[in-house]
Amino acid sequence: MKPDTVSLTRAFSKATSTSSKAALSWLKKYNFDYDVAYTKWIQQKSREEAEKQLNNVFSQFSSKEDKDLIELDGSVQLFTALDISLEDPETLLVSYFLKSPRMGEFHRESFVEGALNLSTTSLDQLKLAIKEKVQVWRSDASLQKAIYIYTYPLACDKGKKTLSTSIAIEFFQILLKDTFPLLDDWIAFLKVSPIIEKSLPKDTWNELWDFSVFVKSDPNCSNYDFEGAWPTLIDEFVSYYREHGYKNSSS
Helix, strand or coil: CCHHHHHHHHHHHHHHCCCHHHHHHHHHHCCCCHHHHHHHHHHHHHHHHHHHHHHHHHHCCCCCCCCCEECHHHHHHHHHHCCCCCCCCHHHHHHHHCCCCECCEEEHHHHHHHHHHCCCCCHHHHHHHHHHHHHHHCCCHHHHHHHHHHHHHHHCCCCCCCEEHHHHHHHHHHHCCCCCCCHHHHHHHHHHCHHHHCEECHHHHHHHHHHHHHHHHCCCCCCCCCCCCCCHHHHHHHHHHHHHHHHHHHC
């Protein structure tokens, strides 16, 4: 090694309490730019410590049979620790940010990654971060849409890729009550449609958000385009609404 390389390696080894071999390897990654290498080292060590703390948080709620999984009972305990009732819509927000694959289930790696993304390392910090996100959720349309889209696979039963319409209605009432002016008409339509006995297609679920935005500026659906790219079920709803809902609301 060149003299300057030797001195850099020696200095880095001393500063980071690592072997000369490890110091040399790390410096090489950053072309022997000491400041950059040291900054990256500190960042990595900080992340490793944060991951360790969050893994400990996760372990408080993990299953005895599978330490990398939080199941239903553990999820109840987690929500309780976060001061969130199981009936609260906030459970969906927590599931979204902690990357739950389905209701009442969290995986260690995804949980830790999600908590890190919230800049938290402890349960108390996580509780505060969630409270802050709840406030954002109430007014941030992009976050509202993201959680809405995320909820479809979250609410599906394990091993299933589709959501029954009856269950979908329950989530519509939670997620769209303040954003979809025709929610009551939509639910009334679903209950008399053959779809009530079937699964609601995911694309219909997703497109309903955009439709809810559309009707805010066109509550009578006067400019609705049946030749557009809307799902068939929404086409059928608009026809139903013009015949039943709109007629009733104008009388």
